[in-house]
């Protein structure tokens with residue numbers, strides 16, 4: 001993750017802006033310790049760097065190598081199970097997965113607010129915004145990752161078996177693939193991005209987001225993909241977005257992208273309803289599209 005320079009630089013910038021002299025900071029999921037080091041460098045009186053896995057030993061080495069061993073304590077264990085000798089003024093965390101809420105960010109932050117932080121603690125990130133982008137996935141990508149007619153034809157031929165039922169299965173329901181946003185920069189974007197959710201981590205208390213939003217097509221084409229991506233509000237002036245247009249070349253995140261191998265032809269002004277859920281009936285995230293006025297051409 002240190003190779004994701006944009007991610008790390010934005011976090012470091014936000015930490016330098018938010019952490020004040022003499023703050024107590026808690027870094028949940030310290031990993032190599034990079035964010036804890038930045039907090040110490042910004043003047044924190046003490047940093048509690050919590051890490052559940054063995055990578056914490058690497059962090060400990062780096063705390064020493066940077067001369068911060070007296071101001072950063074490695075706390076080994078899950079943040080939800082450890083206790084700290086004092087409450088913190090600032091929470092730093094980077095627990096954003098390819099599925100942004102899939103690593104328990106809301107639950108872990110909520111627990112930290114209750115047990116590890118002062119009442120008005122500052123949070124980095126403070127908000128996670130989820131956006132959706134309607135797009136046209138190119139045929140070669142579709143062929144590679146879905147039960148497309150073209151792919152099934154190849155498999156029938158290569159293996160001498162009948163894979164035809166996969167085509168109708170693919171027609172009946174969408175599939176989720178993971179796509180690096182910077183690789184999708186040139187795919188046609190059929191509508192402006194839509195804000196699916198704004199999550200304020202200072203109050204969010206339960207997972208299970210469900211949302212329905214409308215989009216209006218601004219560029220005619222084949223709507224066969226819908227990407228969900230996040231934006232982190234790291235401080236007043238620092239944000240990090242993994243949108244297809246903003247993600248840097250080094251970005252390591254892959255965005256959840258739902259695809260329909262046969263797609264929906266849409267024209268300018270077509271209205272589409274997007275339903276996204278994080279959990280439903282115990283099942284992790286899903287997305288459905290309803291084209292309200294299909295193109296007739």
Ligand SMILES: C[S@@+](CC[C@H](N)C(=O)[O-])C[C@H]1O[C@@H](n2cnc3c(N)ncnc32)[C@H](O)[C@@H]1O
Pocket residue numbers: 001002028029030031032033034035050051052053055077078079080093094095096108
């Ligand atoms: C995405 S890495 C980020 C590492 C580092 N903070 C950085 O920004 O480079 C997340 C780390 O958090 C740890 N982690 C996730 N949830 C945790 C929790 N609740 N308590 C402690 N460690 C956790 C994982 O083991 C992993 O090392």
